[in-house]
Amino acid sequence: MSVGSVRSNSGKRTEPKEKRRLQLIQATIRSIARHGLSDTTVSTVSTAAGLSQGIINLHFQSKEKLLLETLAYIVDEYKILWEKALKEAGDSSAERLAALLQVDFHPRVCDRNKLSVWFAFWAESKSRPTYRKLCAGRDKEYDAVIFELCKNIISEGKYSGIDAELAARGLSALTEGLWLDMLVNPRNMSRDYARKVSMAYLFHLFPRHYPELNKE
Amino acid sequence: MSVGSVRSNSGKRTEPKEKRRLQLIQATIRSIARHGLSDTTVSTVSTAAGLSQGIINLHFQSKEKLLLETLAYIVDEYKILWEKALKEAGDSSAERLAALLQVDFHPRVCDRNKLSVWFAFWAESKSRPTYRKLCAGRDKEYDAVIFELCKNIISEGKYSGIDAELAARGLSALTEGLWLDMLVNPRNMSRDYARKVSMAYLFHLFPRHYPELNKE
DNA sequence: ATAATGAATGAACAATCATTCATTTACTAT
DNA sequence: ATAGTAAATGAATGATTGTTCATTCATTAT
Incomplete structure (x- = not known):
């Protein structure tokens, strides 16, 4: 590259x-x-x-290799963006988690053309192991980071009744679902609104860590 | 039919x-x-x-018409399932919302073959208005129902600091994201676990309406 | 039984696709 | 300037695709 x-x-x-x-x-x-x-x-x-x-x-x-490299390009760009965001974020887990979500709704990530590519390959990933493997790398690392952050926030804030894994899986699924809405129905789901939905989820999970979100 | x-x-x-x-x-x-x-x-x-x-x-x-009717078949089946669930559910909004989520993670809906079809057409919906229109019907009605239920629960439970639309949009996006995970990575996301993630979201939004969820 | 109906077949066709490669074009080194 | 090198072209090729239709076959009505 x-x-x-x-x-x-x-x-x-x-x-x-x-x-x-x-x-x-x-x-x-x-x-x-x-x-x-x-x-x-x-x-x-x-x-x-x-x-x-x-x-x-x-x-x-071949055409097939072009398609694979196109997917790899988008996967790579996304990974670079959130690794950079983690480096530049503060030390607290709450800040770092918020920084990750900022990336997820960054214009460069939420670009509708790129979303088309993500979902095109996800849709075919069942029949094409090569696609799935390329995406699996992303998911594994990303999910692990989000899980760790949730775990830290839970112990810091002494939140009771929250399972870190359930919260983390929910957070990453929520993001993917919002991406889908932005792709399929952009009139009803803007980047900014998607960010708000996602932040609202954070607030309800960890109200003491994100008090300012309640006022937006 | x-x-x-x-x-x-x-x-x-x-x-x-x-x-x-x-x-x-x-x-x-x-x-x-x-x-x-x-x-x-x-x-x-x-x-x-x-x-x-x-x-x-x-x-x-033509092949194209077969594809369209296949999409229509799946959209229809889903609509029938959740309309039936609404009819059979109790009167309380909390029950009705839970009933809808039961449908979203029903084996007939979460069947991986059918998920492949949903996402295949969603992925192409940007370039094919016909696909988008078929799916748009589903979304509009479904989202409206979920929004109403959330609104009712909020006023019943006197929950403060919850925007009904943010909650409803989040709920429907979460479901779609969980569907994606079940399709792409079924080993890490079972139907049952997806249901739990989704229920955890409900519990954090409306803890007084879903107290039992905290014990699962 | 026999004839009539229409559902199902699959070989043939035209269109479209990815790929190849001889040729043309642009840049670099001498 | 000239030769040499590499990049780009686009017509040609063979494989694959959706569609057609004359024929075959099963069922029903007489």
Whole structure:
């Protein structure tokens, strides 16, 4: 993924390899969003990129590999974003958990084109183990972090009657469900409202840790 | 959908029209679950049904119409299930809301093959208005009912600091997210556990209405 | 039994798809 | 400038797809 010492020569007919690959991946995202995965063909992608038919087999060996790298690109971007958020967040578990949710509703993550890609691959993950494995990496780490944070908050706040795992699983499922609503029915679910729904859940779980949420 | 006065002649080579159509719809569900929507062809469906190639264009005019009717079938089944649950439920809003969640995690709804179909069409709904419209009907009614129930429970229980719409949207998003987890990672999310996550959410929202949930 | 009906078949067809590769084009080094 | 290298093209290819339809077959009515 390193761009390295690539000279800036945008618009030229021949671009450096990594730049073309990225361009094609982004064109793939747009094509999946516009036509759906079923109707995404080599032709729709290369047209979206403004390039020729053969370009895909030149830079990726096959259409299937392009699709896999497109999924990997989105998974990677998401992971980088929330790892960065964790680094920059404060020390308290409550802050760190809130920071994670900020990422989940960040414009770069909630972009409707990218959501199309997430759900396109999730939908086919049952029949394609390769897709599932790529996504499973994300889930495992992410869920573990959220679980730890919930556990800390519960013991810090001496909350009784809250199971950390139930709360954590609920939180991550809630996020996924809100993503789906934003994808399918964007008029009824904006990014900002989704964030509010998610924060309301946090407030009801841990009222003493998120008192300010009650006033929004 | 009325089977009417159809004589039972299972196994015969020529079945009544409605029976064949249902058989093909169920084969389509299995095919989408097994191969994904992208790789579901007329051939995979007819093979899954144990019938010949031409059968699909005979009973449905095209593959596209078969897919639409398959989605409509699942949407319909779900609607019938939760309308029936509402009729049979008690009068209190708390009971009625719990009854709805029971349906959401009913084996007939959470069947992994059917979840594959839901998500396959949701994933493509952005590019196919026809799919979105079919699903939108479900969402609108369902969300309205959940919202009303939440509103009633809030006023009954004099809960302060809970916005009914935030709670309702959260509840329906949570369900969808749990469905996704059951589809993508069934080992980590069973039907029973999903139900528990969802009930825990209810308990934290309305603790005085669902005291028993805290002991499970 | 026989004829009539229509459901089911599957080979054939046209369209669409991913992939290949000989050719063209652009950039770099000398 | 020129040769050499790499990138990009797009027509051609073979495989796959949805659809059609003449034929076969099972059931029903006479």
